[in-house]
Amino acid sequence: MQTEITTRGREELRQTRKRSRTLYWTVGVFSAFANLLMLTGPLYMLQVYDRVLGSGSEETLMALSLLVVFLYAVMGILDYARGRIMARVGARFQDDLDRRVFDAVVRKSAIAPDDKTNASLADLEAVQRTITSPVLMAAFDLPWTPIFFAAIFLFHPYLGYLALVGAAVLVAIAIANQFLSRGAQARAAVAGQQATGMSDQIRTEAEMVQAMGMRDAAFTRWQKARSEALVSHVRATDVGGTFTSMTKTLRLFLQSAMLGLGAYLVLQNEMTAGAMIAGSILLGRALAPVELGLGQWPVVQRGVTGWRNLAQLLGTVAPEGQRTELPKPRAILAAKNLIVVPPGDKQAALKSISFTVEPGQAVGVIGPSGAGKSTLARALTGVWRPAGGSIRLDGAALEHYGSETLGRYIGYLPQRVSLFDGTIAQNISRLLENPNDAKVVAAAKMAAAHEMILEFPDGYDTMIRSGQVRLSGGQMQRIGLARALYDDPVILILDEPNSNLDNIGSQALNQAIRTMKAAGGSVLIMAHRPAAIQECDRLLVLDGGVRMAFGPKDEVLKGMVKNHQQIQQAPKGAGGVA
Ligand SMILES: Nc1ncnc2c1ncn2[C@@H]1O[C@H](COP(=O)(O)OP(=O)(O)OP(=O)(O)O)[C@@H](O)[C@H]1O
Numbered sequence: 285m286q287t288e289i290t291t292r293g294r295e296e297l298r299q300t301r302k303r304s305r306t307l308y309w310t311v312g313v314f315s316a317f318a319n320l321l322m323l324t325g326p327l328y329m330l331q332v333y334d335r336v337l338g339s340g341s342e343e344t345l346m347a348l349s350l351l352v353v354f355l356y357a358v359m360g361i362l363d364y365a366r367g368r369i370m371a372r373v374g375a376r377f378q379d380d381l382d383r384r385v386f387d388a389v390v391r392k393s394a395i396a397p398d399d400k401t402n403a404s405l406a407d408l409e410a411v412q413r414t415i416t417s418p419v420l421m422a423a424f425d426l427p428w429t430p431i432f433f434a435a436i437f438l439f440h441p442y443l444g445y446l447a448l449v450g451a452a453v454l455v456a457i458a459i460a461n462q463f464l465s466r467g468a469q470a471r472a473a474v475a476g477q478q479a480t481g482m483s484d485q486i487r488t489e490a491e492m493v494q495a496m497g498m499r500d501a502a503f504t505r506w507q508k509a510r511s512e513a514l515v516s517h518v519r520a521t522d523v524g525g526t527f528t529s530m531t532k533t534l535r536l537f538l539q540s541a542m543l544g545l546g547a548y549l550v551l552q553n554e555m556t557a558g559a560m561i562a563g564s565i566l567l568g569r570a571l572a573p574v575e576l577g578l579g580q581w582p583v584v585q586r587g588v589t590g591w592r593n594l595a596q597l598l599g600t601v602a603p604e605g606q607r608t609e610l611p612k613p614r615a616i617l618a619a620k621n622l623i624v625v626p627p628g629d630k631q632a633a634l635k636s637i638s639f640t641v642e643p644g645q646a647v648g649v650i651g652p653s654g655a656g657k658s659t660l661a662r663a664l665t666g667v668w669r670p671a672g673g674s675i676r677l678d679g680a681a682l683e684h685y686g687s688e689t690l691g692r693y694i695g696y697l698p699q700r701v702s703l704f705d706g707t708i709a710q711n712i713s714r715l716l717e718n719p720n721d722a723k724v725v726a727a728a729k730m731a732a733a734h735e736m737i738l739e740f741p742d743g744y745d746t747m748i749r750s751g752q753v754r755l756s757g758g759q760m761q762r763i764g765l766a767r768a769l770y771d772d773p774v775i776l777i778l779d780e781p782n783s784n785l786d787n788i789g790s791q792a793l794n795q796a797i798r799t800m801k802a803a804g805g806s807v808l809i810m811a812h813r814p815a816a817i818q819e820c821d822r823l824l825v826l827d828g829g830v831r832m833a834f835g836p837k838d839e840v841l842k843g844m845v846k847n848h849q850q851i852q853q854a855p856k857g858a859g860g861v862a
Pocket residue numbers: 626627628629633651652653654655656657658659660
């Protein structure tokens with residue numbers, strides 16, 4: 285199952301990569317010519333030593349030098365061009381996937397947030413950086429290495445053997461590096477992520493940390509994570525550094541060894557001095573991609589991990605297909621035998637719940653803590669998929685609307701309201717860059733937040749979070765309600781809407797519910813407090829994820845009171861339900 289998911293994700297990444305196929309081919313062709321031109325240096329050496337120095341002809345030296353200047357210029361241009369192309373290939377890869385990965389991150393985090401998903405956008409950047417790094421260019425150069433070796437063999441077989449053995453040792457070092465540093469790199473990355481995650485959490489909860497004297501304890505925990513990250517990082521750098529130094533030393537030694545062996549062969553009259561120098565240069569060229577790969581190994585490893593994580597994310601969160609747009613629904617919401625299992629849980633938090641909400645109705649969902657009220661809100665907004673049963677909005681399953689469209693029809697006020705960086709108007713308009721002013725004001729008025737907003741320094745244009753204003757819990761809740769009411773949703777789902785509201789706020793909320801009902805919409809209110817269900821016509825009582833009652837408010841309340849009285853009056857030891 286897991287491999288199937290990863291294969292699906294890998295395929296999607298490959299398809300995206302394939303969109304730049306022509307550019308990869310272009311880079312391949314440029315690389316071919318650039319590598320051929322790499323022979324310029326050795327050939328020049330060969331000619332200078334064996335022809336110019338032998339004949340003493342200055343004209344030949346001049347002609348050869350001019351030719352070399354031209355060839356190097358062409359090589360430089362080709363190298364520069366392929367670098368530019370690869371930078372664009374990387375940028376295109378990221379650009380093509382930005383939206384898809386962003387959507388997948390949001391959709392997955394809404395269900396079950398985790399560190400790995402959080403890092404997905406960084407993973408995409410890591411892949412992009414690998415594509416644009418010199419190491420990928422080295423991969424284009426690698427196929428030319430055998431040709432350079434063949435040229436060395438042409439100079440003298442002994443030189444060829446020495447070069448081959450040297451290269452084999454270098455490759456063995458590269459492979460050992462791959463195996464030994466992989467674990468250390470991965471541990472360093474995970475530890476680093478954990479330390480950052482912890483510091484983010486401490487920063488977000490700074491008020492509590494400060495108020496409750498938790499700073500020392502928080503520092504101790506954070507420092508533990510941070511030093512773990514530091515130790516892993518140092519270990520990873522040590523391993524990588526050891527291999528890089530070994531490679532560098534070996535390469536330098538090889539070049540001298542080539543010269544030494546070449547000189548010996550010259551002394552034996554088996555080779556010319558030019559071939560000796562040219563052989564040494566050629567070896568350098570042949571081994572350059574290997575050494576570059578080793579030096580850039582952390583970039584490659586991060587890219588490979590990023591690719592793997594992205595494949596898993598994209599495989600897990602399938603793209604949302606194009607849906608036939610349905611007309612604006614009527615406010616009829618029906619749940620039938622609804623079963624919801626929270627992500628990561630084994631037990632259902634809602635067990636076979638059925639109810640219907642009609643236009644013009646407000647339904648209160650009540651029950652003790654952990655009864656499943658918020659779970660129901662998440663299921664009705666389409667955030668959590670039902671494990672069984674169905675939820676239909678005006679006859680169509682929720683997923684038939686597509687999440688963006690569904691969000692327009694269902695206004696949602698979560699239990700914990702949080703607002704984004706931006707103006708109040710942008711927040712009410714659900715983050716639109718250029719909000720529709722009339723709709724923003726209408727929503728704010730309906731949430732009775734208009735006067736309150738006008739009192740802020742810049743009214744609707746007051747920036748939230750940038751320090752211009754600090755909003756109270758009640759103010760946040762009212763702006764959250766205005767956001768839920770923006771653009772005339774047909775259904776309003778309010779999770780503990782009055783937990784932070786004062787009397788005026790509660791009255792405003794009740795007014796908003798009345799207006800919504802009068803306009804033919806419907807409202808669901810998850811609540812603990814009686815004030816919140818004042819405007820409700822019907823009640824759904826949940827306990828332990830089970831529907832205990834559903835019907836007209838008065839009847840349900842009467843039933844509950846009767847039940848309560850029976851429990852009170854039951855003889856002691858009769859085993860009544862608490
Ligand atoms: N994000 C989550 N991941 C896993 N399990 C969850 C999650 N949220 C809720 N649950 C589980 O679902 C069950 C119902 O929780 P839910 O939050 O729906 O109750 P509630 O009635 O809204 O409670 P409260 O009135 O305290 O807000 C609980 O047993 C809880 O453990």
